[in-house]
Amino acid sequence: MVSVKDRVRFVETDMMGVVHHSNYFRWFEMGRVAYMRQANVLLLDLMAEGILFPIVDVSCQYRSSAKFDDNIIIETTLSELSKVKMVFTYKVIREDGVLLATGSTKNAFADANGKVLRLPDTYFDRLQAVFQKDKESC
Amino acid sequence: MVSVKDRVRFVETDMMGVVHHSNYFRWFEMGRVAYMRQANVLLLDLMAEGILFPIVDVSCQYRSSAKFDDNIIIETTLSELSKVKMVFTYKVIREDGVLLATGSTKNAFADANGKVLRLPDTYFDRLQAVFQKDKESC
């Protein structure tokens, strides 16, 4: 599990006075990128090899509204991994411990034409190593 | 069912060359607002009465990537309605008929303090009328 901290920006609020729900997917992405970076899988390296990673499925459950200037923690876990997809799950937690939202995203792997491809071993093995370590620590 | 047309903006793309997945929730919102407007339920009227409508749950399944300059149609259907929540479902369709994505969102109703409230009859009845008509036409 990888934790990323952020602070809610003014632009992320809407006229209801709370964070617009679409922004949570921006936060999930920050968490996902950080998780993969920790596994030494850089999106820029994937793209340089012509490997794309389109999002194919997302969901989010909102428990309590994030507000401007809140300090938040995004906890990201890799919950499913194969050579053709990865599923991440997320918790967004306010610094006082209140759970703001949970969510999940599924990425597939594809070439530049959108054709499904299998993640090369070099990257898969790195993710797999972190994935196994995470499961053991649970 | 209410249809809204839009054209994909450059800013909506990301470096994979397709629309970033978070933007579909902006499109769903356009569809939802248009649906409610057709039922003569204006968000500004709700807010003027202190009725908020926080999003509590969303999901999206991405089938085919939307690209810059694509003409798209957002089809919105009210699929569940009660005095405490409404669930909308969506289809995003490219003008050549290709289904790009499906999704759903659930709104609750709440007061300014986030406490759940029941939608007043005046608004509920208007949504209910459209909801019934839609079900009959299916």
Added chain:
Amino acid sequence: MVSVKDRVRFVETDMMGVVHHSNYFRWFEMGRVAYMRQANVLLLDLMAEGILFPIVDVSCQYRSSAKFDDNIIIETTLSELSKVKMVFTYKVIREDGVLLATGSTKNAFADANGKVLRLPDTYFDRLQAVFQKDKESC
């Protein structure tokens, strides 16, 4: 001059209850893309030839706040054109005629490495034709 209509989205508002200032640059972009399309210069065609068009300078003056659900008109004019840059100016007008904002943007032309390049005649001539016609009609 090219006019584009749009309706303010909920997501474009912030907790001050008005449109966040950064969104006007999204609207300017819609106007710019529409202007170029009318001149038969498609951004996708430019990119297919390896011609990029980075923004190098922007400004916006906000006169009156745009609000949720406002119907707006974005008026775009090409005010300077050469083979190495184009300057567009914009007016955002509410449907009742109130001027909401004015602004300008400057694009340069560059190759994929960011090196400045000159816009090929085939595209320049199309923009120049519209540019001349606009100046005469003023």
Added chain:
Amino acid sequence: MVSVKDRVRFVETDMMGVVHHSNYFRWFEMGRVAYMRQANVLLLDLMAEGILFPIVDVSCQYRSSAKFDDNIIIETTLSELSKVKMVFTYKVIREDGVLLATGSTKNAFADANGKVLRLPDTYFDRLQAVFQKDKESC
């Protein structure tokens, strides 16, 4: 001068492979909020007293493109201050020292109806103290 660090997000890129120009205004806002927080002027306190701070003028000059995963520093300086407006200037610098962009923003102060108001002394004095200290340190 107040420095804020951030890392470029995937969602901030566009199909030209670099950060979309509109995002710099989100970064400027982060810097502005941090500057005011350091002066102990919290936007939430202002809003609680019915003091709004609409943006009335912005500009940005883009020197070099920010890219995904870049570590950036946003340097914010308060360059003009009166009871009716504040002008901030910004530099966005990549961690290797390359200047990516400069910009400026002007805020006015207004009540909930958009009518201009004068910033109360309690807030003005705090900003003025930091403003003076900054000028002396230059």
